[in-house]
Amino acid sequence: MALLSRDEAQAILKKVLSFSKADECEAALNGRTRGNVRYARNAVSTAGGSDNVSLVVQSRFGKRSGVATCNQFDDETLRRCVQRAEEIARLAPEDPEYMPLLGPQQYLSPATFAPATAAISPDLRARMAADSIAHCEGRKLTAAGYLEDGTRFTAMRNSKGLEAFQQSTTVDFSVTVRTPDGAGSGYAVADYTDVAQLDAKALTKVAADKAAGSLGAKAIEPGKYTVILEPAALVSDEGMFNRLMYALDAREADEGRSFLSKKGGGNRLGEKLFDERVTIYSDPLNTQAPGDVFDGDGLPVKKMTWIEKGVVKNVYYSRFWADKNKRAPTAFPSGFIMEGGTQSVQDMIKSTKKGILVTRLWYIRDVDPQSLLLTGLTRDGTFYIENGKIKHPIKNMRFNESPIIMLNNVEAIGRPQRLGGNLIPPLKIRDFTFTSLSDAV
Amino acid sequence: MKRRDFVGLTGLAAGALFLPSFPGFGGTLVDPARLLEPVMDAGVNKRLADAALNAAKSAGATYADVRIGRYLNQSVFTREKQVQNIASTESFGAGVRVLANGTWGFAATNTVTEAGMAKAAQLAVQIAKANAKVQKEPVKLAPQKGYGEVSWKTPIQQNAFEVPIAQKVELLLAANAKALDNGANYVNSALFQVNEQKYFASTDGSYIDQDVHRIWPTFGVTAIDKQSGKFRSREALSSPMGMGYEYMVPKAADKIAGPAGTGLIGYKNSYDILEDAALAAKQAKEKLTAKSVTPGKYDLVLDPNHLGLTIHESVGHATELDRVLGYEANYAGTSFATLEWKKQGKPYGSKVVNIVADKLQPNTLGAVGYDDEGVKTKQWDIIREGMLVDYQKTRDQAHIVGQNESDGCCYAQSWQDVQFQRMANVSLKPGTQKLSVDDMIKGVDKGIYIAGRGSFSIDQQRYNFQFGGTVFYAIEKGKIAGMLEDVAYQANTQEFWNSCAATCDESDYRLMGSFFDGKGQPSQVSAVSHGSSTTRFNGVNVINTARKVG
Numbered sequence: 001m002a003l004l005s006r007d008e009a010q011a012i013l014k015k016v017l018s019f020s021k022a023d024e025c026e027a028a029l030n031g032r033t034r035g036n037v038r039y040a041r042n043a044v045s046t047a048g049g050s051d052n053v054s055l056v057v058q059s060r061f062g063k064r065s066g067v068a069t070c071n072q073f074d075d076e077t078l079r080r081c082v083q084r085a086e087e088i089a090r091l092a093p094e095d096p097e098y099m100p101l102l103g104p105q106q107y108l109s110p111a112t113f114a115p116a117t118a119a120i121s122p123d124l125r126a127r128m129a130a131d132s133i134a135h136c137e138g139r140k141l142t143a144a145g146y147l148e149d150g151t152r153f154t155a156m157r158n159s160k161g162l163e164a165f166q167q168s169t170t171v172d173f174s175v176t177v178r179t180p181d182g183a184g185s186g187y188a189v190a191d192y193t194d195v196a197q198l199d200a201k202a203l204t205k206v207a208a209d210k211a212a213g214s215l216g217a218k219a220i221e222p223g224k225y226t227v228i229l230e231p232a233a234l235v236s237d238e239g240m241f242n243r244l245m246y247a248l249d250a251r252e253a254d255e256g257r258s259f260l261s262k263k264g265g266g267n268r269l270g271e272k273l274f275d276e277r278v279t280i281y282s283d284p285l286n287t288q289a290p291g292d293v294f295d296g297d298g299l300p301v302k303k304m305t306w307i308e309k310g311v312v313k314n315v316y317y318s319r320f321w322a323d324k325n326k327r328a329p330t331a332f333p334s335g336f337i338m339e340g341g342t343q344s345v346q347d348m349i350k351s352t353k354k355g356i357l358v359t360r361l362w363y364i365r366d367v368d369p370q371s372l373l374l375t376g377l378t379r380d381g382t383f384y385i386e387n388g389k390i391k392h393p394i395k396n397m398r399f400n401e402s403p404i405i406m407l408n409n410v411e412a413i414g415r416p417q418r419l420g421g422n423l424i425p426p427l428k429i430r431d432f433t434f435t436s437l438s439d440a441v
Numbered sequence: 442m443k444r445r446d447f448v449g450l451t452g453l454a455a456g457a458l459f460l461p462s463f464p465g466f467g468g469t470l471v472d473p474a475r476l477l478e479p480v481m482d483a484g485v486n487k488r489l490a491d492a493a494l495n496a497a498k499s500a501g502a503t504y505a506d507v508r509i510g511r512y513l514n515q516s517v518f519t520r521e522k523q524v525q526n527i528a529s530t531e532s533f534g535a536g537v538r539v540l541a542n543g544t545w546g547f548a549a550t551n552t553v554t555e556a557g558m559a560k561a562a563q564l565a566v567q568i569a570k571a572n573a574k575v576q577k578e579p580v581k582l583a584p585q586k587g588y589g590e591v592s593w594k595t596p597i598q599q600n601a602f603e604v605p606i607a608q609k610v611e612l613l614l615a616a617n618a619k620a621l622d623n624g625a626n627y628v629n630s631a632l633f634q635v636n637e638q639k640y641f642a643s644t645d646g647s648y649i650d651q652d653v654h655r656i657w658p659t660f661g662v663t664a665i666d667k668q669s670g671k672f673r674s675r676e677a678l679s680s681p682m683g684m685g686y687e688y689m690v691p692k693a694a695d696k697i698a699g700p701a702g703t704g705l706i707g708y709k710n711s712y713d714i715l716e717d718a719a720l721a722a723k724q725a726k727e728k729l730t731a732k733s734v735t736p737g738k739y740d741l742v743l744d745p746n747h748l749g750l751t752i753h754e755s756v757g758h759a760t761e762l763d764r765v766l767g768y769e770a771n772y773a774g775t776s777f778a779t780l781e782w783k784k785q786g787k788p789y790g791s792k793v794v795n796i797v798a799d800k801l802q803p804n805t806l807g808a809v810g811y812d813d814e815g816v817k818t819k820q821w822d823i824i825r826e827g828m829l830v831d832y833q834k835t836r837d838q839a840h841i842v843g844q845n846e847s848d849g850c851c852y853a854q855s856w857q858d859v860q861f862q863r864m865a866n867v868s869l870k871p872g873t874q875k876l877s878v879d880d881m882i883k884g885v886d887k888g889i890y891i892a893g894r895g896s897f898s899i900d901q902q903r904y905n906f907q908f909g910g911t912v913f914y915a916i917e918k919g920k921i922a923g924m925l926e927d928v929a930y931q932a933n934t935q936e937f938w939n940s941c942a943a944t945c946d947e948s949d950y951r952l953m954g955s956f957f958d959g960k961g962q963p964s965q966v967s968a969v970s971h972g973s974s975t976t977r978f979n980g981v982n983v984i985n986t987a988r989k990v991g
Binding site for chain 2: 271367371376400
């Protein structure tokens with residue numbers, strides 16, 4: 001039941017709309033099957049899976065709206081679900097931020113669905129985990145990893161003639177390898193649309209090399225350092241990059257509570273706030289990281305430039321806020337692409353006189369929304385670079401840095417790679433601020 | 442986390458057809474009246490559970506447990522004068538966990554019929570047998586006697602779901618009005634309510650019916666100086682609680698005056714949201730012109746509504762045995778407090794540090810009669826006079842530390858997630874000598890008083906942390922000397938707890954907690970309380986967090 005074709009999904013949605021007595025009605029079907037395997041201490045600890053399809057119906061009378069859901073699709077259940085949404089709508093207060101439903105839209109069609117990913121079996125998951133474990137056992141190291149795959153579809157339809165459908169697959173893999181004495185740790189992470197691209201063994205080797213190479217870490221004095229941030233340090237664990245992109249919100253800025261707020265009122269759209277080599281856009285049609293083609297309102301996600309040569313070109317405008325400010329609304333994309341060059345991390349190390357290679361940043365939290373100052377720590381592979389070579393592993397450190405300052409201190413931008421549905425290059429940044437040492441490995 | 446979860450958590454409006462639900466839960470949107478309908482019937486559940494247990498045994502399981510769960514949530518979000526979102530959700534189904542060939546297997550179903558339950562049990566056994574092929578050591582369970590048919594209920598006075606939504610909306614909007622009247626530019630407020638109706642049965646012979654309630658009112662108030670472009674926020678000083686709606690009805694006896702010169706009020710077992718919202722607006726405005734802290738060493742005086750999260754991060758997580766052993770290495774991390782570290786006998790903290798884990802304490806988020814693997818709950822010491830004496834364990838972990846009983850801290854966020862070790866309430870015992878906050882401050886020459894939630898970050902082995910708060914006051918020569926801003930303290934867990942100089946007496950003791958503590962892959966949330974009295978730490982490193990950008 002979890003995966004419906006476009007025709008099957010739209011047939012259910014058509015029926016839902018036919019039961020509606022409201023002024024406006026919109027319905028969406030979301031389905032997802034997921035499977036996972038988790039291992040630690042070189043053994044599988046848990047494995048599981050789930051599948052679910054749910055229908056959400058929104059009914060509107062004037063500016064009043066009500067929402068109801070169900071996960072069975074016989075006529076009687078559908079009819080009751082529509083009735084409940086209508087009952088709730090009648091009792092609801094008028095929504096001061098009401099926006100009429102969208103009419104028919106044109107959507108892109110990227111290749112977000114890979115049949116091989118949709119067909120992943122528990123055996124394949126177990127085999128990948130076993131391969132990862134075997135590599136570590138062979139090197140007297142300890143693996144803890146997680147593999148999760150998912151196939152989902154979203155279908156929408158409303159009484160104004162909007163009709164949308166998309167299917168997609170993803171597979172996510174991450175592994176932390178540690179030395180048996182707990183003195184060394186390494187990490188690798190990747191995600192793909194097509195599982196055929198996933199090489200769990202190769203990723204495990206990267207993490208294992210980092211774990212073995214991080215034994216005997218030396219402490220260095222906290223302070224400002226040139227850093228090479230690998231993509232995982234920028235986007236894993238809700239990293240500096242994601243948080244910057246989430247903060248590009250017009251309403252927060254116009255209300256005066258964002259780093260994008262202008263003194264005296266308004267926002268800083270159109271201002272150059274970053275190094276001129278910084279260009280960030282979104283494009284659902286990108287073949288390496290294809291994205292969602294519509295958002296929760298059914299608004300089409302199209303190619304959009306957010307930051308161009310350091311200038312803020314677009315920020316997120318909800319339909320309500322866009323209407324209020326006489327602008328076009330923005331659909332928030334499922335991933336971002338930061339333009340980069342051709343250098344690999346190895347190339348970037350070669351051109352570094354003194355610096356620090358950072359594998360991963362962890363427990364990142366907002367410290368001050370005014371400057372977007374964030375804090376967190378390095379983790380699972382931190383190395384000192386001298387004269388173009390990794391000199392020795394170093395102890396982990398806490399940083400206090402703002403992505404705004406970071407993207408003004410750009411030394412070099414490497415070759416982008418996919419992570420978390422984004423395409424992110426490794427970055428070489430000068431004067432990155434570390435404020436204290438940590439004994440954590 | 443996708444943007445929609447992110448904005449949901451920050452209390453901002455979500456898109457039109459994004460399902461408004463708590464993070465981590467699915468659930469179907471229902472009419473609020475549905476939350477009061479009795480669905481769970483112990484007699485029916487026993488029959489259904491037996492169907493699963495019998496099917497598991499027939500398929501070759503040596504142990505099985507079943508959790509039939511009905512998880513009810515209601516959330517109300519408002520901003521300024523308007524309601525942003527109201528959602529009532531219900532999630533109903535059953536999870537079956539089995540041991541077969543010495544390995545765990547788990548399967549869940551929302552087809553809660555005898556046939557559906559048996560099918561889930563058979564699937565769980567199949568999964569266990571498949572995983573057994575890569576298993577090295579068989580799972581060893583601490584012995585557990587069956588309790589027969591028993592029940593437990595959070596001792597609430599008023600079920601929050603019985604209170605009409607209109608009344609809750611009115612209260613939140615009234616709190617918003619108080620904030621706006623007192624100078625706030627913006628205010629977001631929210632009320633979260635949870636009721637877990639859980640039926641547990643195991644092949645040990647337990648049939649446990651539980652009804653668990655939790656509530657959390659919260660808000661954030663923002664003040665803006667348009668000319669300078671500066672903005673500051675002050676968060677609510679409420680706590681999530683294991684209580685009913687009685688927490689929302691303020692009682693004078695539950696209020697404790699904060700330090701002289703701050704105007705702060707501490708709340709015990711009831712909360713005055715109107716009073717706190719008014720004060721929050723005044724303090725948010727005051728923060729705009731407060732003095733920026735000079736970095737350096739200070740003696741910190743930490744309010745329970747702040748210290749709770751410090752305890753959570755630096756003691757609660759560090760003493761979870763699954764982290765200590767490496768089961769969370771890929772995500773949440775491990776712990777410095779390893780079995781070897783414990784043997785070395787180094788002090789975790791000073792002599793005044795006594796920390797207990799507790800699943801019994803009334804009004805706490807973690808209080809239940811029995812955990813999610815059918816173990817009767819208890820209280821036990823974690824740190825005694827500064828020394829680490831024990832960890833937090835589940836049934837399959839006890840033998841690893843040479844013990845033969847679980848601590849009863851196994852939990853799953855819903856019927857469809859597998860249960861695993863989660864933090865008990867972990868609390869700092871109050872001081873035994875009579876000591877008020879004002880008396881404590883009198884003895885501080887150069888210090889900072891901190892209350893409320895701020896930025897909390899700690900490394901994956903729980904050594905290095907940096908914590909902020911929501912309000913900060915300078916202490917000079919034994920007196921509060923005005924508000925400070927841009928404060929965060931950085932410390933190492935052991936140095937910090939060893940610098941603990943004194944803790945106020947029981948009269949100052951209050952709870953705070955975490956409603957959405959995340960752990961595991963796939964991640965599950967859990968709610969946990971942390972009690973303490975105001976406590977002093979000497980010579981802690983304070984940094985200034987102000988930065989100039991663009």
